[in-house]
Amino acid sequence: MKKLLFIFNPYSGKAQIKNKLLEIVDIMVKAGYEVTIYPTQARADALNLVQKRAKKYDLVVCSGGDGTLDEAVSGMMLSEKKVPLGYIPAGSTNDFANSLKIPKDMVKAAKAAVSGKKFACDVGKFNDSFFIYVAAFGIFTAVSYKTSQEWKNILGHAAYILEGAKSLHEITSYHMRVEYEDQVIEDEFIYGMITNSNSVGGFKNMTGKNVLLDDGKFEVTLIRKPKNLVELNEILASLSNMIDDTDAIYSFKSDCITFYAEEKVPWTLDGEYGGNPQEVKISNQQQALEIMVKK
Ligand SMILES: Nc1ncnc2c1ncn2[C@@H]1O[C@H](COP(=O)(O)OP(=O)(O)OP(=O)(O)O)[C@@H](O)[C@H]1O
Numbered sequence: 192m193k194k195l196l197f198i199f200n201p202y203s204g205k206a207q208i209k210n211k212l213l214e215i216v217d218i219m220v221k222a223g224y225e226v227t228i229y230p231t232q233a234r235a236d237a238l239n240l241v242q243k244r245a246k247k248y249d250l251v252v253c254s255g256g257d258g259t260l261d262e263a264v265s266g267m268m269l270s271e272k273k274v275p276l277g278y279i280p281a282g283s284t285n286d287f288a289n290s291l292k293i294p295k296d297m298v299k300a301a302k303a304a305v306s307g308k309k310f311a312c313d314v315g316k317f318n319d320s321f322f323i324y325v326a327a328f329g330i331f332t333a334v335s336y337k338t339s340q341e342w343k344n345i346l347g348h349a350a351y352i353l354e355g356a357k358s359l360h361e362i363t364s365y366h367m368r369v370e371y372e373d374q375v376i377e378d379e380f381i382y383g384m385i386t387n388s389n390s391v392g393g394f395k396n397m398t399g400k401n402v403l404l405d406d407g408k409f410e411v412t413l414i415r416k417p418k419n420l421v422e423l424n425e426i427l428a429s430l431s432n433m434i435d436d437t438d439a440i441y442s443f444k445s446d447c448i449t450f451y452a453e454e455k456v457p458w459t460l461d462g463e464y465g466g467n468p469q470e471v472k473i474s475n476q477q478q479a480l481e482i483m484v485k486k
Pocket of ligand 1: 200201202203204205231232233234235236237254255256257258259260262281282462463
């Protein structure tokens, strides 16, 4: 009999899994799986369990928010043997599920997890950690460490922080040297985002056009510290129109990018705190993970 490991965060979102659990497990069993069920008990549980146990199963399905998905992906990347991963979204924003066209409805997502098709998805490696759709630092991220609910307000927050700064010197920025392919950029940055997703913070097209999740490339957006009020206004205008029409925003695609900062910089990985390294190497592990999506 095929074996399925089902890991869910019972508290994700509004704990809506409580009303769906029976139906979800029934779908798994009807699809021919013997199911092991594990409600996460603490942070890092999903990561450790997937890393240690995935190899004994034919399929791993996780349910929760971005944090749980990130842990399952990281666990799978560290597992001796990778097996396909299904995802039943239960968090608040679920940018990545939208990008992959994984249904928002938990029951439909469960069906896709057990009888959908495999999609070989790119995974981001961030020093020794992993992310599935976004690694970011800077002004937008400070608020988003807590819950991804707050991602929804990132643009509002950015505008607030930028506009609220009495002088440009008040905006926190990081001096960094950024290297990718044969390019080097050295500047003061207020924000950086490396993504593999069509939407971030619930905003579609925020990450650029023609985004593919299996092309081995990230979309990179870096915002330089504005030099004067004119530039600040250009940045705000670009952000609110979601179009890049200012020199203060660098945007490009790359498969490998290195950041050297003069100080420690706090990052988020998939909306969760990702540590504060001074040096970061981010590389795209092309099609490293099979994710179950709707047929
Ligand atoms: N039993 C638990 N007690 C405390 N924390 C947990 C537990 N189970 C999981 N976690 C941790 O909670 C964090 C957030 O979980 P998750 O992303 O699934 O939910 P969420 O925050 O409600 O979703 P979203 O961020 O999309 O709104 C994860 O890092 C996860 O490791």
